Amino acid sequence: MGNEFVTCSFLLLLFLTLDPGVSSNVLRLPSMDLVEQKEDDGHSSSHFHMETVSLANYDPTFTVMKVIQVGKTIPVSFPYIKDLSPYQFLPREKTHHIPFSSKAIPELHRYFPVFPGSKQATAIEQTLKFCERDPPAGEATACLTSFESLTDYARGIIGSDSDIRIVRSSLISSSTPTLQNYTIMESKEILTGKVIPCHAEPYPYAVYYCHFQVNTDNKLFMVSLRGENGDWVDAVFLCHMDSSPWSVESKALIRLGLKPGESEVCHFFPAYDLVVVPQ
Ligand SMILES: *[C@@H]1O[C@H](CO)[C@@H](O)[C@H](O)[C@H]1NC(C)=O
Numbered sequence: 001m002g003n004e005f006v007t008c009s010f011l012l013l014l015f016l017t018l019d020p021g022v023s024s025n026v027l028r029l030p031s032m033d034l035v036e037q038k039e040d041d042g043h044s045s046s047h048f049h050m051e052t053v054s055l056a057n058y059d060p061t062f063t064v065m066k067v068i069q070v071g072k073t074i075p076v077s078f079p080y081i082k083d084l085s086p087y088q089f090l091p092r093e094k095t096h097h098i099p100f101s102s103k104a105i106p107e108l109h110r111y112f113p114v115f116p117g118s119k120q121a122t123a124i125e126q127t128l129k130f131c132e133r134d135p136p137a138g139e140a141t142a143c144l145t146s147f148e149s150l151t152d153y154a155r156g157i158i159g160s161d162s163d164i165r166i167v168r169s170s171l172i173s174s175s176t177p178t179l180q181n182y183t184i185m186e187s188k189e190i191l192t193g194k195v196i197p198c199h200a201e202p203y204p205y206a207v208y209y210c211h212f213q214v215n216t217d218n219k220l221f222m223v224s225l226r227g228e229n230g231d232w233v234d235a236v237f238l239c240h241m242d243s244s245p246w247s248v249e250s251k252a253l254i255r256l257g258l259k260p261g262e263s264e265v266c267h268f269f270p271a272y273d274l275v276v277v278p279q
Pocket of ligand 1: 075179180181
């Protein structure tokens with residue numbers, strides 16, 4: 001479980017000079033437009049940031065299924081992010097020509113001018129390495145760089161003629177404590193055979209690591225929570241019904257004081273992650 005939450009946290013601030021000669025090679029991100037500035041010398045430059053991806057700092061709340069009962073109160077932690085725009089997939093036409101490979105790192109520096117050795121460059125390299133490693137046994141994994149590639153991957157698992165649906169937790173407001181007690185207001189199981197969890201990876205545009213566990217029984221819920229501060233969160237809650245193949249050292253089992261197979265293990269999803277299910 002632990003390795004799904006990539007150990008990387010940073011604010012990527014890229015300074016990009018848009019020289020007309022190279023601008024066609026440069027990926028334009030929605031966030032770039034927000035902060036584009038004209039400089040005194042007449043050259044326009046863009047300062048765009050990649051949202052802080054505080055995956056290392058975020059500790060998902062692990063629990064078991066029976067704690068989710070309407071009226072009960074549980075402590076849950078959700079990370080704060082301002083908005084989802086850095087986590088929205090770009091269309092394929094914007095990303096398909098950009099290599100996604102650690103072999104192409106020198107070329108990538110043309111698209112994303114980051115200083116070699118900087119935190120940002122390291123994060124890009126780590127994400128590429130993570131995406132290139134062998135998938136864990138029994139899992140069909142993929143790093144997806146566009147909405148169309150997500151659709152293709154999901155249809156390959158769910159069925160080529162199926163419509164897919166993406167579910168996410170709602171955002172918490174900036175005044176909501178990261179960890180607080182929430183009262184469970186409602187819990188609805190999303191009836192689905194196949195569940196594909198996807199986790200946001202640190203990268204200059206939206207990249208998701210999706211992993212489908214073959215022959216694993218998962219249950220997926222939308223749980224409405226009301227925080228002590230009054231904030232409501234509609235949260236994605238996933239239960240892995242069979243923890244017997246898990247390592248005794250997995251963070252979730254240690255946290256819950258469980259042995260592999262002793263119980264299902266469930267966790268809430270932060271808003272920047274997503275789950276794909278059949279429509
Ligand atoms: C949640 O409530 C319990 C019981 O009142 C309390 O002991 C605990 O400190 C609270 N947790 C948080 C994060 O506020």
